[in-house]
Every structure is written in C-alpha cells, then in structure tokens.
Amino acid sequence: MGHKATTKTYQLQIRVSPQEKAAIRRAAKRAGLDMSSWVLQRALPAPQAVFTSLVGQLGRQADQGSYLWAELNDWLEGLTADEFTIAVAVDPELPLNSYLANYLAAMVELTAHRKGVGPPEWTQDVAPLDQPVFASGIQGLRLHLLISSPPPFRRRNIFIDTSVGGRV
Secondary structure, eight states: OOOOOOOOOOOOOOOOOHHHHHHHHHHHHHHTOOHHHHHHHHHSOOHHHHHHHHHHHHHHOGGGHHHHHHHHHHHHHHSOHHHHHHHHSSOOOOOOOHHHHHHHHHHHHHHHHHHTSOOOGGGGGSOOOSSOEESOOOGGGHHHHHHHSOHHHHHTTEEOSOOTTOOO
16 A cells, blocks of 8 residues: 655754764664654654554553553544544554454454444454453343443353443
C-alpha cells in the first residue's frame, strides 16, 4: 500500500550535546535515514509498530493483562479510521494463546465497526473458542453477559460487558 508523502512546512529545533548529535548521526546512518527522519520515526512511531509492540507485550506479560488491554483499548480508540486501518492491517503473528488471539481479533473487529471500516483479513483466520469464556464466574451475570456482549466477542465465544471505547 503506497502512502502519499506529507508536505513538511514547519521546523523543529532541539538542543543536544555534541556527543548526542554524533550518536544520532551514527544511528540514523545505520538505519539508512537522514537525522530528521530517524528522530521523527522515534518521536512518532508508525501505528503498525505500536500495535505490534502492544500485542507483543500482551503475549509476554500475562500478569499485567488488564492494564495492557486497557492501554491497547485506549490507543485503538484514539486512532483515526485511516491510522487504525494501517495499524492493524498486518497480522502481528505473535504467539498468543487461543483466548488472547480471539480477544484481540474481537477487539480489532469491534473497533473497525465503530470506525466505519472493514476488519483486517487476519481476524478471519482466528478460529473461535470451542468453549465459552465469561468475564465473571457469577452464575447470575451470565445471562446479562450473553445478551450484552458485543457481537464480535459473542461470535468468538467470549462474553464480556464492554470493550473498546467503554469501561466497566
């Protein structure tokens, strides 16, 4: 997918030491970039790189799951439709267990719906869970979760009360 070059009409100066400037110059050269492009790439990372990084953290830090899901939720919600489409276009291909892969796919599908764009193709490759998973073990809440769970989550056998754009 080609991207139109953005016309740059403003200038930003930062003060650095001679050693910092030399380090930036070396790093930019190793990356095959000019210094401005190298600094800009780090200051404003591409949406796809941020998405892959956040998903990678989910796979590595299960104990921090709810915080990471919230961070991913907030980040996805803050993207424009175009940024979202670019960010999630490529399957992050990270070793997530079946539940995490389904939760991620459902979150991406729900966000796509809310932003008025189609979900990325890779979400179709994530097979739904064999057994239902409920956000609460309280038997009396299951009917509520069955009814109120967003459709992308229900289709994947995950029953929650809210997701992207909402908080419990």
